[in-house]
Amino acid sequence: MKIERRNFLRILGVTGVSLALNKPLNAKPETAEDVEFYGILYDATRCVGCQSCEYACAESNGLPEPTGMPEVGIVRKTDETRRTIVNAYDTSKGEVYLKRQCMHCNQPACDAACLTQAMHKTEEGPVIWRGDKCMGCRYCMVSCPFDVPKFEYHSANPKIIKCDMCHDRLLEGQKPACVENCPAEALIFGKRRDLIAEARKRIVENPDMYVDHIYGEHEAGGTSFLYLSPVPFEELGLNTKVQKSSYPALSKGFLYSVPTIFVLWPTLLLGIHEATKNNHPINPEENE
């Protein structure tokens, strides 16, 4: 086949554009094993529902003072004015409290969803939101399996509100505000690996006190926030249907097909065009 200069340039151009565009489309590898994330372990058997964490969080992040109290039958939710909440549940082992906030997934759906990298999994472990990048599309909210990011619907300059594990405090060498102010030592802060070891130890030493499950060890591919509980987690309103592998893996297959299509399609289309262009219609009237 003879390739004319013009056609050659055209093919070159199409290929060049495809390659240039492919580059940013690859899903980025994020291996939980390589990085030692920090995390928080919450032990529901120790929590007394005093709301100290709620107050400390509000004060530390400039949010209004918390309203309402943990009460059985009432499920309070985090929203644009509160990043963490403690609820009370009537369970098979009596009243149990449960703190809710961002899970800080190892491979967060919100981070993978964000097209401006405003949602960002830091090397330290917290997932943070960066206002100078965010365009307010709320795709992070659609993707998050725990419904964590909240949006200020009634603001002309809306922010995404979620727990950031007090990232600024961590950088200064301090613990998150909720951990520091927990009087019952229900919250401990440390390396995720150490926290899992500690949680296992507690389960082994007191097998009657805990269910043999660390929520967050494998949920959503592993999270930096870990839970211990005296009762099965579905009794505490946690999403137990959450898959064990990471959520970004769900769209990886699609993203990997993109470069393939970008290279194959133009070639294929040009080929079909060349193959059919001499098809003269039988009826010349139909042609233009």
Add this chain to the structure above:
Amino acid sequence: MNNTSEITVEKTTAGKTTWQFILEELKPKGKIFTPFNIISVPIILLGIVLIVIRFIYGIGSITNLTQEVPWGLWIGFDVVTGVAFAGGAYVITFMVYILNMHKYHSIVKVTVLNGFLAYVFYAGALLLDLGRPWNVINPIIGNSFGTSSVLFLVAWHFLLYMMAQLIEFSPTIAEWLGKKRAHKILSGMTLAAVIFGITLSTLHQSGLGALYLMAKDKIHPLWYSEFIPVMFFVSSIFAGLSMVIFEGSISHKVFFHQISEKNKKAHNSIIRGLSKICAGAMFAYFFLQILVFVHGKHWTLLNTGMGYWYLTEMIGFVALPMVLFYYSYRRNNILLIKIASIITILGIIINRLNVTVIGFRWDAASHYFPSWMEIAVTLCVLFIEIWVFRWVIRRMPVLSDPPSWVTKNK
């Protein structure tokens, strides 16, 4: 709408500069008090007021969006459904420029124009839904590329595809302005733009479905599968073509005087051909749906409210129009083809809303339902688009024959 039989293309040669000509063309042509104008103008004005309110008091002031349902009508209908309907442009350009099916050449220009305007306005509607639209350039200029995001891909594709469509349409603008040299250059770029455009369309039509892949626990299992991207792509073929049939039939009536004699004759034959393609694409889609359903093992879900709704969609709005398309193609029944296209269009609206709005958080205590203001803004965007479409059709040689110098030079 009023018709103007007068074609103004040759006017430029009468010694005016291009800018004078464009300014003159901006003036309205045709009657002002038509039923369409009387309905559309108040809604457009209302929509603009609502948009101003939205930018002062926030998105929550005019929408019913919640923390659990962050994407509503503006994304589910305006963007996801609208883009599916705009799919006609890539399918028709594929048939004409890649498969060299010359029969369909006369509808290329109007379909590409429709597609281009759809993208411009739906991307515009997307800006209304962004909480922090001033940061919209971030994924474009490269200071923060979220490359693992499907939305990043979709955003880039919208932008690039709009450019590709503008290039595909640009020879018509050159004909309107009487720019012969530009016309020659721009026409030479068509094939490259078409190839690029089809590739982009394949990826972002499916990409719109892939957006929802991570919302696995939130979408009703009858509508969620890892094949959403494939479903969205295949259905965009007949969604786009049904829109071409539907919209073409309206244009055929409204702009009858502007359509060249040759195209009037070809109209029915084109509709018949498209009907056959729709039937084929819908068969493939229906078959895929059955496969996915069987593999999903959701038999028990069929005997629920959502199950009946799923069956309604699959039988009433996919299988039925599929059979109608094929039957009316065989019987050469143009009216029935048009009816089938309307059922298909409704079916696509239902399908896209089922994934994005109705089936999204179907199990939540309180359901999202769009506010009247969201609907008004949607209609406002739609009407402005029709206004621009009408403006272009009345001035540029889209449905009519190109000026004589174009055909002479060939």
